[in-house]
Amino acid sequence: MTVLAALVALVGSLFFALGSALQQFEAAGDARLRYLVRRPRWLLGGLSIACGAVLHIVALGLGPLTVVQPMGVASLLFALPLAAALHGRRPTRRELTAAAVVAIGLIVLVMMVPAGGGPIEFSPREAAVLLGIAGISAILLWAGSRLAPPSGRAALLATSSGVLYGATATLIRVLVDGGWNWWYVLALPLPALLALMMLQRAYAVGHFxxxxxSLQIADPLTAVAFGALLLGEPLPSGVPPLLAAAVAAAGTVALARTSPLDRRTS
Incomplete structure (x- = not known):
């Protein structure tokens, strides 16, 4: 079952990578959602991402997180060649090497996060704190992106999206593990929609x-941070997690220097 879980998660990563590449290809022309939702290729990308998410959930039901999560991070290695092919080019060796460095650092870091246990309790006040922190962080990152060069702008906008997706994931965890709450259900669309808009803006820059x-790093780490801050879950400790984070950050910086500026050509 563990091998099956790994295979299902790997296929899910491929779907997620394909969907992201398709959406970036369309967003590189115009990042406005009212434009994108009328483009079949962008909608197909959304469907592919949804399939990837479902397969990831199925994989978690078949095997342990320690096996499934690394397969999810592998989507970065699938996404770059797929996006490059859509833009009519081949990914460079330096680009793929930098992506591999990011994936290795993130896999090690995620594997070091201690597993939480017990029922999750989350008050409306904590939900407001969650949304407030995520919203302020996203605004600051968006403001910083306006002053950054193209690669930095793409990174900051995607990080903003990752923070909002991390907040959304935390709310979903509370709903699934802690009990149904209509207020949380009503709150979910706001950070999710803002995250989607920020991500399309990041894709529009062209440095996929x-x-x-940046999204792959920011999303899970934000969820871990919120889990520690609001749910009392443990954080990884010691030097190895810091080294893993440094490796992932170094890989992202390398990607910023090597990733070509892709624009939609058809």
Whole structure:
């Protein structure tokens, strides 16, 4: 079952990578959602991402997180060649090497996060704190992106999206593990929609590798941070997690220097 879980998660990563590449290709022309939702290729990308998410959930039901999570991070290695092919080019060796460095650092870091246990309790006040922190962080990152060069702009916008997706994931965990609450259900669409808009803006810049890597890093780490801050879950400790984070950050910086500026050509 563990091998099956790994295979299902790997296929899910491929679907997620394909969907992200398709959406970036369309967003590189115009990042406005009212434009994108009328483009079949962008909608197909959304469907592919949804399939990837479902397969990831199925994989978690078949095997342990320690096996499934690394397969999810592998989507970065699938996404770059797929995006490059859509833009009519081949990914460079330096680009793929930088992506591999990001994936290795993130896999090690995620594997070191201690597993939480017990029922999750989450008050409306804590939900407001969650949304407030995520919203302020996203605004600051968006403001910083306006002053950054293209690769930095892509990274900051994608990180903003990752923070909002991390907040959304935390709310979903509370709903699944802690009990149904209509207020949380009503609150979910706001950070999710803002995250989607920020991500399309990041894709519109054109540095897909930087955007996707930043999203891959920011989303799970934000969820871990919120889990520790609001749910009392443990954080990884010691030097190895810091080294893993440094490796992932170094890979992202390398991607920012090597990832070509891709624009939609058809």
């Amino acid at each position: 590798g930087v955007s996707f890597a």
